[in-house]
Amino acid sequence: xxxxxxxxxxxxxxxxxxxxxxxxxxxxxxxxxxxxxxxxxxxxxxxxxxxxxxxxxxxxxxxxxxxxxxxxxxxxxxxxxxxxxxxxxxxxxxxxxxxxxxxxxxxxxxxxxx
Amino acid sequence: xxxxxxxxxxxxxxxxxxxxxxxxxxxxxxxxxxxxxxxxxxxxxxxxxxxxxxxxxxxxxxxxxxxxxxxxxxxxxxxxxxxxxxxxxxxxxxxxxxxxxxxxxxxxxxxxxxx
Numbered sequence: 001x002x003x004x005x006x007x008x009x010x011x012x013x014x015x016x017x018x019x020x021x022x023x024x025x026x027x028x029x030x031x032x033x034x035x036x037x038x039x040x041x042x043x044x045x046x047x048x049x050x051x052x053x054x055x056x057x058x059x060x061x062x063x064x065x066x067x068x069x070x071x072x073x074x075x076x077x078x079x080x081x082x083x084x085x086x087x088x089x090x091x092x093x094x095x096x097x098x099x100x101x102x103x104x105x106x107x108x109x110x111x112x113x114x
Numbered sequence: 115x116x117x118x119x120x121x122x123x124x125x126x127x128x129x130x131x132x133x134x135x136x137x138x139x140x141x142x143x144x145x146x147x148x149x150x151x152x153x154x155x156x157x158x159x160x161x162x163x164x165x166x167x168x169x170x171x172x173x174x175x176x177x178x179x180x181x182x183x184x185x186x187x188x189x190x191x192x193x194x195x196x197x198x199x200x201x202x203x204x205x206x207x208x209x210x211x212x213x214x215x216x217x218x219x220x221x222x223x224x225x226x227x228x229x
Contacts, residue, residue: 004157033216040123042204042221043158050215058216090157094217101208102148103217105157 006106021076023091032074037088116141116209120220128228133192137205146208147188
């Protein structure tokens with residue numbers, strides 16, 4: 001089945017550690033996105049990528065980093081510079097060409113700092 | 115800048131009653147608009163989308179939305195609520211250029227259904 005796989009589903013991090021969230025898609029989509037979700041704030045865009053080896057900062061990129069070495073993979077690293085990393089993280093992908101293409105979402109990763 | 119505003123962070127209706135979730139957008143160009151639904155601890159699922167053409171858009175699970183350019187609105191409705199409709203709903207707009215687009219989401223509306 002085609003879709004987007006995020007792993008792990010739950011992740012615990014100690015303060016000061018970097019962690020990497022995985023996102024893989026087999027939909028052959030060009031565009032991929034990372035969103036952060038906090039209660040009452042909706043989804044905020046962290047980074048997005050339209051093609052391999054290229055990505056752009058979203059609205060809240062500070063403290064995060066990404067790579068897009070393969071079309072199907074878009075991992076997100078939450079660095080120690082991110083002061084409040086506890087949140088629900090959602091990865092999405094879309095065909096990317098044209099504004100009328102909807103995004104398909106993974107099941108999310110819940111990150112908790114302990 | 116293009117944006118989406120959802121009026122009401124929480125809406126509660128009785129089972130069988132009309133569901134109305136409000137969404138207004140700001141856009142300097144014709145918008146592409148979406149409604150998504152999210153169940154607890156899950157990703158988002160597309161309910162419906164408006165691109166061009168007919169302004170009344172029908173989606174899954176009996177939901178529909180009407181694009182009203184004069185009111186810059188894209189409200190989501192369902193004639194009769196079901197307990198399984200309890201979830202969080204997000205309105206979204208696609209912004210940018212054809213070759214570099216991104217999707218901006220509203221803050222969400224949590225829908226509760228009373229027995």
